[in-house]
Amino acid sequence: MKKTLPFNEQKISEFVDKTKTPFYLYYEEGIKDRIRTLQDAFSWADFKEFFAVKATPNPHILSIVKEEGCGVDCSSMAELCLAERTGFKQEDILFTSNDTPLEEYEKALSLGAILNLDDVGHIEILKDRLYIPELVSIRYNPGGDFGNYIIGNLKESKFGVSKKDLYKGFETLQKYGAKKFGIHIMAVSNELNPQNHIKVAEMMFNLMLEINKTLGIDFDFVDLGGGYGIPYKPDENELDIFYISNEIKKLYEQIILKNGLKPPKIYMEHGRYITGPNGYLITRVLHIKNSYKKYAGIDANSANLLRPAMYKAYHHITVLNKSIENKEAEIYDVVGSLCENNDKLAEDRLLPKLEVGDILIFHDVGAHGHAMGFNYNGKLRSAEYLLTTEQSFKLIRRAETLKDYFATLSFESKD
């Protein structure tokens, strides 16, 4: 898919001239558009998207997804607090945690969130220390050959429960008074093959039928997780979610409706599909270094964008006001200043010949981008801006300062 920018280069150049780089920029209209497309595709079902907060944990982004009718999927105390402070309530919050501290369950229950349990062992803890809510969900891990390169082999995955435990879990929950049930799966991540999403839905519908026959449960919802891929590379294609939805609809009719099950709601919890393509990291070239390779040293590093170092992920780069077609091109490793040799945001990348001061724009960083930031070497997290529907640049998170970095330390005075 051809990589384009949702703003003209003149407009962004003017903004960059007066703004400290690096910074993240999100595109509001694009975020709304992706949500509406997803909702439209699944309009045949009682469908709800619970945006995965971990992808872009910023209240301004969460407010946009809220306005568009989504709930949120939270996985930690901080994410629950973000959801609460953005005004999400009750069953608009799904809590998909793992290795969950008791106080996080306590918080989730106090918000009326739907608990999605990662382990059946947690049922006893909830019963003994808190309580079993009326509606509970369990996360299934089918093992086997599901999974892909990010999520890994599900047999090796720490998430979710086996089929045996799933049965045990629902039986125990029934015994302890739960009345309504959900079932959840997150089997793939950044998956661009539609068949793999359809396969997951088919497996889940068959499983729900099997559980219905054995335990008599009519599920309130099935949560098919997140994981829709986005075309990070220019030669990859956008997922046809209308095709996926149509195939899932046929399976829903054949497996769920024809067998007389009460129609469950369909939930999803995408992050990447919604915000991924609608976020950009804007950086400036500080140095060009020629050693055994040619390096472009920029003012961002892997602490600002971890995905390339962590997953060897590709993020397309646009060089502002330069294109390969009309400039000499060179092959660069684009690197940051961390004391780690995997601090490379692009490797062996053909780019227009670069000069100090050039602006590099990284595409598709709107999900799991800023969010995965860290402070190694005392590097500071960057600001986040939103290009609003009204075409103005709104600061939605200020950049971290050294004062923030040192705020948790105390120094013994030398005088």
Ligand SMILES: Cc1ncc(COP(=O)(O)O)c(C=O)c1O
């Ligand atoms: C449980 C769960 N749900 C949803 C997501 C969101 O995934 P994605 O952003 O790939 O859609 C994740 C990602 O880590 C996850 O772990």
